[in-house]
Amino acid sequence: MTANTLVNSKLVCVALNDKSQLAALEGTFSEAPYKKPPTQPVLYYKPRNTWNVDGAEVEWAKDFDGNDVPAMAVGASLGVVIGRETCRVSPADALDHVRGYTIVCDFSLPEESYFRPDIKGKCLDSSAPVGPDIVPAETIDNPDALTVSVFVNGEEKSVFPLANMQRSVAELISTISWIMTLQPGEVIAVGFAGNRVPVARGDKVEATIEGVGTLTNTLGGA
Amino acid sequence: MRHARIIFNGREFDVDIDANDRITTADGQELDVALDSDDITWLPPVKEPGTIFALGLNYADHATELAFEPPKEPLVFIKHANTLTGHKQVSYRPDNIEFQHYECELVAVIGKAGKNIKREDAMDYVAGYTVCNDFAIRDYLENYYRPNLRVKSRDSLLPMGPWIVDRDDVADVNNLRLTTEVNGKITQDGSTRDMIFDIPFLVEYLSKIMTLSPGDMIATGTPHGVVDMQPGDTVVCTIENICSLETRIVSEKEYYGDKY
Numbered sequence: 001m002t003a004n005t006l007v008n009s010k011l012v013c014v015a016l017n018d019k020s021q022l023a024a025l026e027g028t029f030s031e032a033p034y035k036k037p038p039t040q041p042v043l044y045y046k047p048r049n050t051w052n053v054d055g056a057e058v059e060w061a062k063d064f065d066g067n068d069v070p071a072m073a074v075g076a077s078l079g080v081v082i083g084r085e086t087c088r089v090s091p092a093d094a095l096d097h098v099r100g101y102t103i104v105c106d107f108s109l110p111e112e113s114y115f116r117p118d119i120k121g122k123c124l125d126s127s128a129p130v131g132p133d134i135v136p137a138e139t140i141d142n143p144d145a146l147t148v149s150v151f152v153n154g155e156e157k158s159v160f161p162l163a164n165m166q167r168s169v170a171e172l173i174s175t176i177s178w179i180m181t182l183q184p185g186e187v188i189a190v191g192f193a194g195n196r197v198p199v200a201r202g203d204k205v206e207a208t209i210e211g212v213g214t215l216t217n218t219l220g221g222a
Numbered sequence: 223m224r225h226a227r228i229i230f231n232g233r234e235f236d237v238d239i240d241a242n243d244r245i246t247t248a249d250g251q252e253l254d255v256a257l258d259s260d261d262i263t264w265l266p267p268v269k270e271p272g273t274i275f276a277l278g279l280n281y282a283d284h285a286t287e288l289a290f291e292p293p294k295e296p297l298v299f300i301k302h303a304n305t306l307t308g309h310k311q312v313s314y315r316p317d318n319i320e321f322q323h324y325e326c327e328l329v330a331v332i333g334k335a336g337k338n339i340k341r342e343d344a345m346d347y348v349a350g351y352t353v354c355n356d357f358a359i360r361d362y363l364e365n366y367y368r369p370n371l372r373v374k375s376r377d378s379l380l381p382m383g384p385w386i387v388d389r390d391d392v393a394d395v396n397n398l399r400l401t402t403e404v405n406g407k408i409t410q411d412g413s414t415r416d417m418i419f420d421i422p423f424l425v426e427y428l429s430k431i432m433t434l435s436p437g438d439m440i441a442t443g444t445p446h447g448v449v450d451m452q453p454g455d456t457v458v459c460t461i462e463n464i465c466s467l468e469t470r471i472v473s474e475k476e477y478y479g480d481k482y
Contacts, residue, residue: 180371
């Protein structure tokens with residue numbers, strides 16, 4: 001964890017919130033081990049050892065034998081920064097609890113299964129840059145109208161309009177706040193494009209949201 | 223020595239508790255109060271809680287031992303401090319559910335930062351041990367990142383404590399009786415010797431993935447023998463030579479009060 005992380009106490013990420021990804025996996029999710037599609041938001045944590053900042057290097061992960069892993073991937077999300085204690089709020093009131101917005105990148109091993117918590121894939125040191133800053137909530141009229149783009153070495157690799165999310169920002173804040181009381185400075189990464197972007201050692205990754213900024217990081221291991 | 227965090231006479235203290243149950247504050251003041259006094263409010267014992275790792279399916283239970291094929295890799299999930307509460311505090315049962323159960327677990331508290339820690343060095347990174355009750359709401363299980371956050375990340379559903387026992391004060395952590403009593407009746411009775419992945423293994427395994435830091439905790443899983451809990455029930459999770467953790471179950475309405 002870097003000392004100047006923008007995250008306080010927890011970073012909650014929402015997986016499988018891209019409608020087209022859910023549609024594409026409908027057959028898979030009807031079979032074992034899933035048996036039926038998710039009825040609730042699919043959530044995971046990026047714990048404190050993952051938190052990183054704009055401009056910093058993201059470590060290339062090692063496997064259990066100490067060798068470089070063959071592949072990593074990145075997804076980018078709008079990051080919602082909680083402004084005050086958020087406990088059991090309605091979707092209608094949810095956005096009143098937002099202090100501002102930022103960008104979250106989730107570097108990980110390629111997503112292969114959603115059945116068990118993906119500690120090996122998701123909890124890698126320095127794998128969750130958050131930034132570049134927090135823009136005040138009042139500067140964003142409608143967070144669900146934003147678009148998240150990912151560039152690798154200057155080439156556009158992914159464009160995700162948040163209008164394609166299965167669940168809206170307000171709905172997610174509400175649902176999560178009925179599971180756990182959220183505290184100021186906690187961050188929710190609300191949704192990633194279903195197709196994560198493959199990255200290689202030394203790649204420069206930029207995640208951009210108009211009005212929020214550009215989060216730039218470089219993969220290590222080159 | 224044992225270490226705890228308490229509120230006493232309206233003040234919060236970090237305290238040491240010696241073998242004679244004498245309670246001394248960080249600045250050397252001895253508190254004139256018995257350990258079992260209701261004048262003590264117990265806080266979760268880790269002062270700055272970090273990442274909480276919890277294990278699923280980590281006990282080979284005696285009854286099925288012969289037929290049991292142990293998992294090849296630990297099932298680990300993550301929890302955060304919103305779930306923590308202390309000894310003799312309350313946890314809630316959500317409305318309109320069928321099955322909520324306790325899980326009495328030995329917790330290893332990390333005391334030193336490290337990555338790629340070898341099994342033979344692993345215990346150097348453990349400061350001590352405590353007990354937790356890693357409640358689960360089975361109704362909320364879904365087969366996505368199972369056990370999912372809705373089951374395992376709820377406020378108040380990870381009581382812990384009352385204290386941390388120094389590592390070197392526990393002779394054989396792999397052979398401790400573990401029991402749970404509900405309303406005075408034993409409902410779970412196992413031993414840490416039946417743990418599939420022991421603490422050195424887990425420290426090595428996790429630290430191959432990520433850096434462990436002081437304040438991180440590893441809740442090592444529970445044996446079989448879980449039963450449903452209802453508001454009004456009192457559950458006590460005990461691990462021999464570590465501590466006994468008491469929790470009272472309340473309704474969701476009673477727990478959240480004005481926020482309900």
